[in-house]
Amino acid sequence: MSEGTRASRRHPARILGVLTALVVTAVVTTAVLERSQDDAAARPGVPASALSPSGTSLPDGFEVPDGTRLVGTPAQERSGDPARTSWRAVLLVDDDPLTAWxxxxxxxxxxxxxxxxxxxxxxxxDGLTCAVEAVGAPEGALPLVVAATIEEVEGDVTGLWSIVLTAESGGTASEGRLAAWPGGDAPEAPVARPRPDPGGPLADGTLAEGDDRDRYVLLPGSELLVQYSRGSPTGGFGVLLRVSPDAEVADVAAGYAEQARQFDGPVETSTTATATSTVTRLVPPGGAGGYQATIYAVDNVTGDDVVYYDLLND
Known part of the structure; x- marks a missing residue:
């Protein structure tokens, strides 16, 4: 009998232990991989091509804060007075919402x-709700009212928290006592639902009536990036959509304005042009016991066009 054969018979437990360890390692690796894949499916975020990193410039001297990324591009408007502006942006929270806040x-x-x-x-x-409104004057500018919110949105497609940031020059802030966080960690954001294809619901869980899901749907030429709001307390939504390269942002926005129309009448429109974009606001006939929509079509010089679509139940 050779020395190799005797050695194999002499240490069967050692060989069995190595084999067992290999099997356990394989099982653990598979479990970790499956859990990672489940987490990715539950929290897919926003396509990287639609995001800009922290530090990206925003209007009025602001920047995208640490722990967040800008989704799409801001929508900026000017009134009759060129010095008076308003704008909005949506920020995707990468990890802990309280740290980002x-x-x-x-x-x-x-x-x-x-x-x-x-x-x-x-x-x-509602798990986590943040809201603040602040008034101040950036250097050399009119007083600015800045508001920011985080809210839980069931049926969002990202699986992550988002912050809505708005600003308006020359306005006044509402008075009220700010809420205080009771302590402890923030909860995780609701698990994501699959992004809809054209014809699928823009919102799932925040509309006033169940059959509204079949009316307020994703239109061809657009992609749902994030649902950032539940609309009003009685239903609706706020969604940010990316326009396909082969579609015209004006046509997509007009389609959503018709979708949100509650009765006959003209769609109110106003347009603001800046060095980087042309923003058209569309307000279709609505309200009076139904929904009221406001739609912002952001036509960027880069071609990366987006649509903000707010629908509020009256």
Missing amino acids: GALLGMLGDVLSLDLDATSGCSDH
């Missing part, structure tokens, strides 16, 4: 010369 408030404080606590405006209502 603190970074946002720090930025607001720096630009507006205000002292804001890192968790001002956040409560555990």
Whole structure:
């Protein structure tokens, strides 16, 4: 009998232990991979091509804060007075929403010369709800009212929290006591639903009536990036859509305006042109016991066009 054969028979337990370890490692690796794949499916975020990193410039001297990324592009409007502007942007939170919120408030404080606590405006209502409205004057500019919100949106397609940031020059802020975070970690955002194909519902879980899902659907030429709002307390939605390269943003926005029409009448429109984009606001006939929509068509010089679509139940 050779030495190799005797050695194999002499240490069967060692060989069995190695084989067992290999099997366990394979099982653990498979379980981790499956869990990672499940997490990716539950929290897919937004396509990377539609995101800009923290530090990206926003209007009025603001920047995308740490821990967030800009979805699409802001929608900026000007009134009859060129110095008076308003704009909105949606920020996707990468990880902890309270950390991102603190970074946002720090930025607001720096630009507006205000002292804001890192968790001002956040409560555990509906899991996590944050809202703040601040007034200040960036250097050399009119007073600016800046508002930011985070809300839980069941049926969103990202699986992540998002922040809606708006600003309006020359306005006034509403008065009220800011909520205080009770302590502890923030909850995870609702698990994502699959992104709809054309004809699929823009929102799933926040509309006033069940059959509204069949009316307010994704139109050809657009892609749903994020649902950032539930609309009003009685139903609706706020969604940000990316326009396909082979589609015209004006046509897509007009289609959504017709979709949101509640009765006959003209669609109110206004247009603002800046160096980087042309923004058209469309307000179809609505309200009076039904929905009221406001749609912003953002025609960017880069060709990366987006549509903001807010639908609020009256």
